[in-house]
Amino acid sequence: MEERQRDDEIEARLRLSLIAGPTDPVLGRLLRRYGHAREVWRAVVTGDRIEPPGDVDGRAFSERLRGLIGRARRVTDRGVAEARDRAGQFGARVVVPGDPEWPTRLESLGTDQPYLLWVRGNGDLRNACLRSAAVIGARAATDYGMYVAAELGYGLAERGWTTVSGGAFGIDAQAHRGALSAGGCTVSVLACGPDIVYPRSHERLFDEIVGSGVLVSELPPGRTPRRHSFLVRNRLIAALTPGTVVVEAGRRSGAMNTAHHAENLHRPVMAVPGPVTSSLSAGCHHLLRDWQAVCVRDAADIVDLLGELDNDVLPAGRPRADPLTLGDSARAVLAHMDETHCVAPATLALRVGCDVPALLRELGLLAAGGLVERSDEGWRRTR
Structure with a gap:
């Protein structure tokens, strides 16, 4: 039933x-x-x-x-079937509220919560966003901004954190690439359907993200991006993460719009300082001076701040799940883990006898119950 x-x-x-x-x-x-x-x-x-x-x-x-x-x-039923079929051709799955993969942070959006999400990739969306940071900024970024964005993505991945961004030119793409180059997970929130590659030149980048992370959209398959779609999409970037970092941005920009969403959600806003002569750092300096944004220099600064706020895995006072109440799949995963040795998802999937996406969904559920935890080396049972 x-x-x-x-x-x-x-x-x-x-x-x-x-x-x-x-x-x-x-x-x-x-x-x-x-x-x-x-x-x-x-x-x-x-x-x-x-x-x-x-x-x-x-x-x-x-x-x-x-x-x-x-x-x-x-x-019509045909229209619904066509949407499902098109999504299936690109390996996109539907995630709705109540699913283990649904990020509970989205509930903070209230009546603006998405109706559903189309998800592509081998990562588990909720699990990926448990410890994450949004790294965003200008499309026409400077060499300085591009370098910093890649370093932040790389540094976050080294620490087992996920970089969430919008897949656009400039800062977004460099943050994604930095995370991927460190072998980490990254999430790209699209302003179009899950089957649309935008910008077109990022097809290879998106393929890499699908391999180890997640592409996510609230728009149905076949929907092309429009100007308004990017602004609406920005609220998801802010809501999926416990904090937002602006690397470079003009005073009026999409990145500043995302920062506004994060502020409205009472999430920490961080900014990277730049040259006072650069118009692309004017937004960051405005955030630092007038918004009391936190000044960050590297990934360690981000993790130091957000790590203290991280209570999404097992909130204080919440009892751990009883292994006896778990389903057969979750118990099978738990049986192949111990408290001492970390194991990589691909290895664990092979032991359990399931595919990686299914394994990651089970790990997300187990993590939500406080039974497993992720480290830089992989996954293990909670001590």
Whole structure:
């Protein structure tokens, strides 16, 4: 029954994503009211009378709801199947709230939480973001900024931390490359469908990210990027991580927009200082002077700050999971681990007899229960 309910929830969220863009004020509030997407979809597609929430203008809500009802009635089973098939061709999977791979930090977005996520890659999204930092900045970056971004990505990976960024030219790409060059995990949040490579010249970079990390998007397959998509996407970069680092940015830029989101979510904002004569460091200096952002020089500074705030793996006062309550797959993974020796995911997958993505999902679940932990050398049982 639970599996059937999950399938229905995925189907409903997929359909909702086809009739409305991210952060739709009507759908966000309806999901908060009903709790389950399948109930929201039923109400919308049948045209049930839905009273507007008390915190919105009733007329505007009703007009927007009528538009959603009209689009919902045009969504066909064929359209949903085509989205699934296209995602499957590129190895993208659907992750919804309640799944072990769903990052719980996204709940801080409230009614702006994504309906679902399309995920590509051998990494586990939630697990990758447990200890992570967003490293962002200008597309037209200077040589100084590019060097610093790569060093931050490399240094974070050396310490077992994940670099999250947007896959764009400049700072984003260098941060991803730095993490990959250290053999670490990196997450790229896309402003297009999971099957679209943008920018086109980053096809090889994205392939490398898929190999050891994650590409993630809230937009359905086939959706090309638009100017507004990047600004909406930025809230996910800020929400997935415990803190955001701006390497280079103008006073008005996408990176500053991401920093605003992080500030609104009460997450630490960090900035790398640059030459006072550089317009590409003007945003960083503004953050340092007027926002009281934390000045960082290297990955050690980032980890020193965020490591003290890291309580997502096992919050204080939360009991550890009882191994006897685990499913067969999780128990099999735990049986091939000990408290002394760390083991790499690929090796552990071979021992257990499963593929790496499935193993990482189980490790994420076990980590959430406080039963396993990750180190620079791999994974081991918690002492």
